[in-house]
Structure formats: structure tokens, C-alpha cells
Amino acid sequence: MTAMPTVSLATLALADSRFPGGGHAHSGGLEEAVHRGTVSGPEQLAEFLHGRLHGAGAQTAVFAAAAAHAAARGVRPDHWSLLDAELEARTPSPAQRAASRAQGRGTLRSGRAAWPSRALDELLATTGSPHHPIVVGVLLGAGASASPTDAASVVAYLSVSGPASAAVRLLGLDPFAANAAVTALRADTERIAAEAARTAGHRPENLPGASSPALDLLAEQHQRHHREEVRLFAS
Amino acid sequence: MQAEHQHHVHGQNGHRHPVDFDPTAAGPDPFAPAASGSRPVRIGIGGPVGSGKTALTAALCRTLGSELELAVVTNDIYTTEDADFLRQAGVLDPGRIEAVQTGACPHTAIRDDITANLDAVERLQQRYASLDLVLVESGGDNLTAVFSRGLADVQVFVVDVAGGDKVPRKGGPGVTTADLLVVNKVDLAERVGADMAVMLADAHRMRGELAVLAQSLTEDPAASATADWVRRQVAEHRAAVGPSAE
Ligand SMILES: Nc1nc2c(ncn2[C@@H]2O[C@H](COP(=O)(O)OP(=O)(O)OP(=O)(O)O)[C@@H](O)[C@H]2O)c(=O)[nH]1
Ligand SMILES: [Mg+2]
Numbered sequence: 001m002t003a004m005p006t007v008s009l010a011t012l013a014l015a016d017s018r019f020p021g022g023g024h025a026h027s028g029g030l031e032e033a034v035h036r037g038t039v040s041g042p043e044q045l046a047e048f049l050h051g052r053l054h055g056a057g058a059q060t061a062v063f064a065a066a067a068a069h070a071a072a073r074g075v076r077p078d079h080w081s082l083l084d085a086e087l088e089a090r091t092p093s094p095a096q097r098a099a100s101r102a103q104g105r106g107t108l109r110s111g112r113a114a115w116p117s118r119a120l121d122e123l124l125a126t127t128g129s130p131h132h133p134i135v136v137g138v139l140l141g142a143g144a145s146a147s148p149t150d151a152a153s154v155v156a157y158l159s160v161s162g163p164a165s166a167a168v169r170l171l172g173l174d175p176f177a178a179n180a181a182v183t184a185l186r187a188d189t190e191r192i193a194a195e196a197a198r199t200a201g202h203r204p205e206n207l208p209g210a211s212s213p214a215l216d217l218l219a220e221q222h223q224r225h226h227r228e229e230v231r232l233f234a235s
Numbered sequence: 236m237q238a239e240h241q242h243h244v245h246g247q248n249g250h251r252h253p254v255d256f257d258p259t260a261a262g263p264d265p266f267a268p269a270a271s272g273s274r275p276v277r278i279g280i281g282g283p284v285g286s287g288k289t290a291l292t293a294a295l296c297r298t299l300g301s302e303l304e305l306a307v308v309t310n311d312i313y314t315t316e317d318a319d320f321l322r323q324a325g326v327l328d329p330g331r332i333e334a335v336q337t338g339a340c341p342h343t344a345i346r347d348d349i350t351a352n353l354d355a356v357e358r359l360q361q362r363y364a365s366l367d368l369v370l371v372e373s374g375g376d377n378l379t380a381v382f383s384r385g386l387a388d389v390q391v392f393v394v395d396v397a398g399g400d401k402v403p404r405k406g407g408p409g410v411t412t413a414d415l416l417v418v419n420k421v422d423l424a425e426r427v428g429a430d431m432a433v434m435l436a437d438a439h440r441m442r443g444e445l446a447v448l449a450q451s452l453t454e455d456p457a458a459s460a461t462a463d464w465v466r467r468q469v470a471e472h473r474a475a476v477g478p479s480a481e
Binding site: 018019020021022023024025026027102105106109110166169170231232233234 | 335336337338339340343344347348349350351353354
């Protein structure tokens with residue numbers, strides 16, 4: 001017996017870069033930043049990750065925590081379309097919306113095999129192709145009984161671990177430096193997850209919105225460039 | 236060295252089979268393909284860079300396009316390069332070609348995380364309800380890159396003689412486990428000093444019962460032998476799961 005809080009296996013599996021949910025092909029704007037010369041080494045990567053954590057990371061953490069909270073308490077199916085629509089409204093870039101839905105769909109496909117639940121089926125039925133943080137929240141809240149803080153931590157971590165891995169692949173960066181840039185964000189990640197957990201019980205329309213215009217622009221530029229020339233990542 | 240190892244072979248659950256620790260050993264894939272329902276058969280086309288995967292895909296489209304409802308997913312490292320080639324070659328209506336981005340890891344996209352490829356296959360199935368066949372071309376990769384059985388029902392591994400006649404005996408999962416090994420560009424054998432007899436003998440030795448075809452797309456642009464093999468896969472798939480939903 002132990003009184004220590006434990007991390008569920010589902011939480012670890014969802015945060016693992018080997019989780020087969022389609023995340024490996026997304027760079028979160030990093031490829032575009034590399035292409036422009038904004039990120040070319042470990043120092044700029046650290047700055048990029050800091051910005052991404054406080055922008056996209058904080059935003060997705062809020063919705064993952066809210067989804068985990070809702071799934072654990074058991075909500076009516078129409079709650080899922082509300083939550084999904086509110087995140088849509090807080091994601092101005094169509095390219096980022098598409099990237100979030102693509103990863104949501106992939107995570108749902110994988111998640112149904114691993115942690116089936118009624119909430120997951122209802123999420124799929126009401127939204128069709130839900131946003132990624134909401135899928136993570138439902139998987140952890142309903143199927144695996146992890147906390148809103150865990151759900152928020154997973155997506156906050158993924159918001160930086162994906163771009164860091166992309167930087168290693170695109171720039172041949174030292175993987176130890178890239179990993180250290182991620183783990184240096186420990187305090188920020190914990191604060192963002194705790195903050196997201198505090199608002200997890202709010203009505204969807206009252207959830208906070210974080211904006212990160214630079215990431216929105218990078219995502220849009222990425223799409224535009226992809227039509228003209230080579231891009232290796234889907235976002 | 237041999238050891239007893241229990242695994243589940245389709246229709247033989249619970250049987251004990253010896254496991255061979257020889258890394259070059261051949262043998263059929265021990266896992267049953269994923270249940271397919273009534274959907275098109277998915278054939279993976281993999282192999283090293285430049286071995287002729289796109290040329291073979293184009294040839295199969297030309298040869299089979301009039302008799303089968305088919306579509307193509309490409310995974311080129313340069314993302315749209317192969318798709319653009321196929322569109323320009325005019326062998327297939329552009330709507331029947333989907334390109335996926337692999338995040339600079341072509342083997343991940345066909346093996347470890349098949350999400351983007353499954354999405355592409357589903358988009359094609361939504362667009363064309365009665366597809367018989369989806370060809371999935373992997374990005375050029377190394378000899379260890381094979382398709383997950385969750386993505387491809389059967390797979391073709393394409394190597395070429397210009398890579399050297401050592402390739403089949405080097406082995407690796409692509410050479411030893413693919414359902415069909417195509418040794419392409421045999422027209423170049425003499426010029427690159429590749430011994431075809433050695434190459435084919437090695438291939439058969441490494442693969443046991445699994446099929447091997449020698450091919451030259453410059454001499455046979457229709458890829459007749461490979462197309463016949465594909466026809467048989469489609470027929471077997473139909474016999475197993477019934478015709479695709481109308
Ligand atoms: N001589 C000869 N050339 C061939 C044959 N098949 C393909 N080629 C040529 O080999 C080159 C590479 O062929 P591709 O089909 O692009 O090869 P690939 O495997 O798709 O290449 P990646 O997608 O880049 O890995 C092209 O220039 C083809 O025309 C063949 O049978 N004989
Ligand atoms: Mg190709």
C-alpha cells in the first residue's frame with residue numbers, strides 16, 4: 001500500500017512518442033520555423049518550445065482537463081459537441097484546426113482499441129472527428145480514470161515533445177540537447193497543468209483561451225509552402 | 236540454435252513451433268492479417284530508394300486500371316513527388332491518388348504508426364465506394380522497413396539489380412518476409428555486373444516458399460508477372476471476404 005499519487009499506465013502510454021496516434025508526422029510549426037531560419041540550434045529551440053508550451057500547450061491543457069473532468073462525471077452527449085466547438089473557436093488557424101482534428105482522429109482510433117468507453121463512443125458520434133486534447137481527456141477521464149491534471153500534463157508535454165523530436169529530425173540536433181530543452185520546462189508544464197485542472201469544471205463557453213498568433217501564422221505558412229514545395233511534416 | 240516459442244498462427248492456435256534464431260532465416264509472417272470485412276485489398280509496395288516502386292505502381296495502374304477499381308497512396312519522403320509523377324503520367328485519375336507526409340520517418344508511417352496512411356485509405360474509400368484495390372507505396376527506405384499488417388494485407392518488396400547482387404542475401408525483414416519479392420531492372424544486370432543466377436538463388440534461399448519475380452520495366456512496361464500476382468491477391472481477398480459493398 002502506498003499513499004503516493006501514482007501515474008496511470010494510460011497516462012504514460014498517451015504521452016509516449018511511440019503511441020500510434022499519428023503525432024509523429026506533426027511538428028507544431030517547427031518545420032516552418034526551421035525553414036525560415038528562426039530555429040537553427042538548441043537555444044532557439046528552447047525559446048520556440050517555451051512559446052509553444054505557453055500558447056498551444058496551455059490552450060490544449062485547458063480542454064484536455066475539462067474533457068477528463070466531464071468524462072469522469074458523466075455528461076450528456078451534447079456536452080461533447082459544445083466542448084469541441086469552444087476549442088474550435090479558440091483555434092483561429094484552419095491549418096492548426098486540421099492538425100488537431102487529424103491527431104484527434106488518430107488518437108481515437110488507437111484509443112478505442114486500448115480504452116473503449118461509452119463516453120468515447122458518444123464523443124465520436126457527436127463530433128465525428130474530435131479535437132486531439134478532447135480525445136485525450138476522454139480517454140483518460142472515462143476509460144482509464146486518470147485526473148484532469150494528468151490529461152492536461154499529457155497534452156502540454158506533447159505540445160513540446162513533438163516539435164523537439166521534429167527538430168532532431170530536421171536539423172540533426174543533438175538529441176540530448178533537444179530532450180534537455182523539453183525537460184527544462186518542468187515548472188512551466190506543472191503550473192500549466194495545475195491551472196488547467198482548476199478550470200476543468202467550468203462550462204465550455206467559460207473556459208480560458210490562450211492565443212499565440214505567431215504559431216497560427218507559422219501553421220498557415222506551412223500549409224501554403226506545402227502546396228509550392230516540399231514539407232516533410234503534416235503541420 | 237532453436238528454441239520453443241508459442242505463438243498464434245492463423246488456424247493453428249496453440250501449436251508450438253520452433254523459433255529459428257538465425258537472423259537471415261526466411262519464413263512467412265507468423266501473424267494473421269487484420270480482419271478486412273468488405274473493403275478493398277490493400278497491397279503495400281516497399282523497398283529501397285530508387286528501386287522502382289513508383290514505376291511499378293504506375294505500370295500496375297496502366298495494366299489493371301481498366302479491369303479493377305483501384306487507388307494509390309504514396310509516402311515519398313518528398314511527400315508529393317511520387318504522387319505528382321503518377322498524376323503527370325496520366326495512369327490514374329488524380330482523385331484516386333493520396334499523398335501522406337511521413338515526418339521524415341517513412342518506416343514509421345507504414346509500420347509503427349499507420350494513422351496517416353489509414354486516414355488516406357479511408358478518404359479514398361469514401362470517395363470511391365466500390366474500390367477493389369488500394370496500392371500503398373512506401374517512401375524509399377532500408378532493408379528493414381516492412382508494412383504493418385494493420386495497413387497492408389499483403390506486401391511487395393522491390394529491390395533492383397543496380398543495388399548489387401548482394402542485396403537478397405543480406406536479408407532483413409523486407410527481403411525475408413514480404414509476400415512477393417520483385418528483383419527489378421534486370422535489364423541493367425550486365426552493365427552493373429550483377430549475377431542474376433546468384434541473386435535469384437539467394438532470394439529463394441532466403442525466402443523459402445515465398446514468391447520471387449525478376450522484372451524489367453523497360454522491357455515489359457506492363458509489369459505482366461507482377462500484375463498477375465496482384466490479380467491473384469485481389470481474387471483471394473474477394474473469395475475470403477466477399478465482394479466490396481456496392
Ligand atoms: N533500366 C531500368 N530502369 C528502371 C526500371 N524500373 C524503374 N527504373 C528507373 O529507376 C528510377 C527510379 O524509379 P522509381 O520508380 O522512381 O523508384 P522508387 O523506388 O519509386 O524511388 P523512391 O520513391 O525515390 O524510393 C527511374 O528513373 C525509373 O525510370 C527498370 O526495370 N529498368
Ligand atoms: Mg517512388
